[in-house]
Amino acid sequence: MPSLADIAETSRYLGRLLAARPDLAADVESTLERPVTAAELSAWLAAQAVTEDNLKPVLRQLKQRAYARIAARDLSGLAPLSEVTECMTLIAELAVRKAVEVLSQGLVERYGTPRGADGSAQELIVIGMGKLGGRELNVSSDIDLIFVFPEDGDTDGARSVSNFEFFTRLGRGLINAIAEATEDGQVFRVDMRLRPNGDSGPLVCSFEMLENYFITQGREWERYAWIKARPLTGGRHDELEKVRHPFVFRKYFDFGAINAMRELHAQIRREVAKKDMADNVKLGPGGIREIEFIAQVFQLIRGGRDTPLQIKPTQSVLKLLAERGILSLDAAVELASAYTFLRRLEHRLQYLDDAQTHSLPVPAEDRQRVARAMGFASFEALLEELDDHRATVSRHFGQVFADPNHGEHALAALWHDAGGAAREDSFENLGYRNPPAAAQRISALRSGPLYQQMSQDIRSRFDVLVPRLIEAAAALPNPDETLSRGVDLLESISRRAAYLALLQQYPQALQKVAQLVSSSSWAANYLQRHPILLDELLDPRLLEVVPDWAGFRTQLSTLLEEQEPDTERQMDTLREAHHAQVFRLLTQDVAGLLTVEKLADHLSELADILLAAAIQRAWLKMPKRHCETPKFAVISYGKLGGKELGYASDLDLVFLFDDPAPEAGENYGRLGTRLNTWLSAQTSAGQLFETDLRLRPNGDSGLAVSSMESFRKYQLESAWVWEHQALTRARFSAGDRAVGDAFERIRCEVLRQQRDLAKLREEVLAMRQKMVDAHGTRGDERERVFDLKHDPGGLVDVEFIVQYLVLGHSHRHAELTGNLGNIALLKIAGDLGLIPVDLAEKVRNAYRDYRRMQHALRLNAAKARVAPDLVQQRVDAVRELWRIVFDSGQR
Template sequence: MASLSAVVSHAADQTADPERALANFNAWVDAFQSPSPYLRSIEEHPDAIKPLMAIFAASQSLSNVLRTEPELAGILLESGFDRRPNYQEEADRAWQGAPTLEAALDRLRWMKRRDFLAIAALDCLDRIELTDTVERLSDLADAVVQAALDIAHNFVAPSQVCIIAFGKLGGRELNYSSDIDLVMLTKDEPAPNDLKVAEALIRALSGQMRRGILYRTDMRLRPEGRFGRLVRSLGATRSYYEHWAEPWERQALIKARRCAGNAETGRDFERFARAFAYRAGLQEKELEAIRAMKRRAESETEKAGETETNIKLGRGGIRDIEFVAQLLQLAHGGRNPRLQTRSTLAALARLAEAGFLEADEAKSLADAYRFLRHVEHRLQLLEEHQTHLLPNDERKRIAKLMGAPETFEKRLDACRHSAREALERHFYGGQSLQSRTDSLDLAVFKDQNGAEQALKSMGSETSYGVPFPEAAETFAQIKSELVAACARSVDPDLALKSLASLAASTPNPGQMFAMFRDSPQTLSRLAELAAIPRLWSMLMRRPELIDSLFDEQTADTEARTGFEIKPGAWSRIAFRERLRSGARFVWGIIDRRQLALELTSFADAVLLTAKTEAGLDNESAIAAMGRLGARRPGLGSDWDVVLIGNNGAAAEKFLQLCNEAVEKGEIPPIDSRLRPEGRSGALIRSIDYYEEYYARHAEPWERLAAVNLRIIGDDPHGYGQRLQNALMSRPVSPESRTEMNRLRLRMKSERKQKGLDLKFADGGMADIELTMQLAVLERSAENHRLRAIYDQLAEARDWQWLTEGALPATANPMREAMTEASAIVERVWTRGGCK
């Protein structure tokens, strides 16, 4: 039997760094009070020392761990240590029976260290392939996250939180020193316990304890990034992606995978993520946004002087290969389900099978990916730092650890060349990065000189005559993304011009640019709004409202109702909510019908608050007319109202308060001319007067207008029903029909605009409204059931009452035409039309 010293010396000589291996072995032995059992095992089984010596040669960080906890080496000296354990069972066993949360986490850290050590040893001995290495590291992380969550459930509170992994953990491609990117979801609205558990889980994973941390945990991939809620419901998360997500967030969903927590919620999210990521094709605007993000990352790498030394982010690095695979997956995965894989190597192989990569190119990229990931692992094992830098003074050592010191540099250059060549061909369309950047900056603008000047002004180092060099530096980081965001808007020139004006009016634009850098979705949404003149004009009057446009209320896909407005602030709140609703409509979060409901809801709240401030008593009422009465107002609609009651002074005060808010631009114009006798009539009349007027004296056009009459708020005295009964008690005579038609034709001739007039054209919105109103007047007088149906469904903003006998054949086409025309008018109005 060979002596112990001979066994150790021989094993050290077989490693890439014999001197380091021997030094670390001796330090490990010295750390024991009694190393005899371990040394005896090595002497009796000489091959058992090989895993241990491989670690001592390749990883100083793990060697240091073995100095502090030398007994951990036992796993490496066991026969069969290369088996693939059930990490979840081991993690669960590790903490069971712990008396405190801290003790449970300490035991879990010990288990993680032990199994991490075994994986590293197998890798250093080349006993497992790259895919096996990264899958073991990922499965170990999954088990630790689940165990940490279970510990939080046991010691903090129960919850139904689901943990979604993104990035390398999501793709089961974890390296030795990766952050783990996590997002936390619940099936329904998060309960207080869910938030407590989420916070406890983050502390458990990334909190420093005696045995260090479990994993650096990054939560910034959650909706709205670091500004977003820590835990969101599945519905709110889906809503965010459907209405707010940037192209890079769609790209990130390729890797999304449940790693712990509620399984049902995880399955639901994974189904959504796959459908959303692989929806049909990849639009040029989305591709340009992803390119802009990649350019920014490369620019930062270049500024750091790491273009040639960073094997992940540098030229021809790991990220180049990942971008090629993911770009082609996004472009073709919707029609080719086999491309819908989280694994980079699997994606490359399947892209070749499907013909989107040449077989030789796919093999070259796969070989390069394996080699670069292998280099990455060797770098990180040295000190277990999150590094991707290959400095000159470490290259020889890494080459030895890779087992090919003579060919390392040549192989590295070849891999990086093939990776970059593929990126240039597939990602940048064959052009060099610089030429692609130059053409991007101005190609999307009609006035390229103006665009150049706008970009130059935004990148200036001064604002208000004060130097802000950091603003210029930050702007340089977001310039490409800003251009891409403007390109996605309806008017890139106007969007850029508007954003430049905003920057010029901001005392410290660097803060705004930093917000854009940290939250690309904010930049994208604001650029979209900057191309909408009327809404942007509103925002520039109150730029402090920008933050309110990016809160949870704005992201909600349901129409917001039930506004509560405090006296004294109603006009300013109305302005904010009108702007918010307009932004939600422009961004596609709500449709035209939901927009009308929101506008109606806060208009009602505003008017009722003004009524209270004016001193109108409970015997008084506000009746909405026109589009507001029908619950179909637009952003450019006046608010038509009439007042019911007896207090003339309070009525005058009400109108004065409203007109003051109108003059400030905080609410739309108030129009009270639909009252009896119009401008020359009394501002407020009693309910008895209105009842008598509509039953006996109202002109045909007044009867038509009153069809939309609606009492705002509670109606304890039944004014609405009394007025409806009076209005519909009189049949429509042939003479009235003739007068109504004459009025319709006169309005068309007087008000029709040049070009396409959606309102007054034949078959336009005015004709549909007149038909609806006339049908109500003609049929409801003889059909009380129809009147009740109308009253009920008008509240629900629906025209299904027409199918109950009024206009059954044309009800649905009319409704569809009105809905479509209203949406078009709304969008045209926001862009400065429909005067």
């Protein structure tokens, strides 16, 4: 353990302080191994009889006592950076609060208590900005403050003054109490320039004035400053947050913030160069400010939607950015390491003379002192590590803030020039199949009203993006379709500056957009409907991460809980979460990383999770709940029931409950109606699912929600055969598991009834013929195309074969009642000898192939129809099995 004399060798100021205050030196020595705590500082201050007369010396004694201890612990290597910055922050907080408390008492005695319009007492809210707001104060810092109060009004004393004047006097007194240099020194220098209108603005402002300023005059750099704003005194902080939050954090992803931060940083760089501040570890290249900019620009971009990013400490933000994949783990670790090194170095520069400096010293003796305090044998060794850290920070800063659009693009003339023939030649040289059409599309875009009426800012972004889109499309197999779909997307987001800024700032995102819209018209349309998903393209793990549905379920539940009781926001959150997950699956799908079966499994699991979340939230909104957890379940039929869900599939649902409570029927009826609204309503974020409730007992004329008893009775006594066919692909999706288990028992009971096979065959065939008549191809059309789903020998035939086998033979073979999917059930039926094993295998493969072809066609918005010769062998296998099962001859 170094002695106090050794420690003082690295800080002239600490040496002078301890020499002048032997009692303080003794206190430091006896407590060196113990961190300074908030309780300890508060207790000491509370023990002082503080008045307006002794306020200044008491606050300075508080500062000296705490500063001496934390400086000694830091310079002896006992205190981590977090302890140092927290202690300095505590000193400032306690000093501000005590000054406001004491000075307010004196002003109230003279003028009375400030009152609002309703007579409520008003208090001054001192807002800590910058490092004070982020609890990151350095050891020789000024403190950035802003003074606000809730409402205009007057004091209630005999010598009444306006609230504005009262708080102005209090603010001036506070600044004087903390910042005036006395024989005991200062507590902190105070900087008020961050207030509205800076030095030219009033010292204090009301909530209303602050809000008006944000709306009419607030600048981008002020959003950056207000990220760390934190109220230190007063009350009504929730109201203040409602003013601050929408100014700082946009509801959308605000990629335009990058340009604003880049411009702010350029101003700082110019100032640094002008004043020859290259050795400034805060503002110089690769310095502390660049790390803060990296952290805070992502807070500005994403904080409005990703609320955990609204935290204030820089190190914590870097950690979150890594967890979310916004920064790589290596980048976050390197930046955090550099931040710690630079902040420790900054402190050692300031310990020399308690000066607010950030520049490396010139005198050799001071350089050696700093090196020694940092644990280096020489200043040269310190400088070598410093340069490494600064180079690392500069590299990461450049990756985030570098302007990717520097210089004119090679194809800019193709966008700017109006010459038709030359343009067509250019498109032909780029490999476009129909150069005149491509040239016409670009010409129409440029000369059209949409582009001509754009603001200059939006138009400049278009001028950057269109040539890059032309180039990206040209590199893909179908450039003409890609360009057309890409232009459609740009037009659809043309009034959304944030999305254009994203594509401008991240050229790799534009490349991915081109690849995605090239591969699928459905994907292109999905992006147009939900452009917020463009942000997903920035995640480098997009094609690698396997969905973690358990983690997604937990995260979604937590987020929805945080948003209580905001129903509108929760409904939007469900939709946004669904869109994001579907989009991630879509990108992996078009990249060829998912089979149709695996994709359907993922989409079905996602739907189940969202149904469960919607049930929980909808129940919580019920005004009268007779139990904590509803005894209610969602039963899925059709595509979701068979776990064959596609991107655009609607959900066939039935709502059941099993609850003897007298009010159960009424409550669950309301829950079913409310749940359907949660699922199908159009909100600002779109629709979650298209729902179809017609498979419930008695269809459209039946109750929205059925009791388990009535459902069983209906299925056993009144249901049509086609309803039992549908039941073969029904399953519990969400809600109370006990209700789901009860449904499964009824389902098996119904499916295992012994049936007259001849009558069953007749009814199944009649239903199948109705579907062919309604949806199949006709006459000579059948010669040219084959409908994969509806034509004889297609998907529906396979489904009807399986349903007939389940209904006809489950009474003897219980394994057929399992909701295992058509492919698995065909194998079981073959193994049971119900159908030929070899033919079962051929039909299983045909079913797989049909689904793959159907999926590929739907991705490009095409009907599920193909040339007959492409599928003839598959059709023959399905029709042969149909003939064997139904013995009805060729159709």
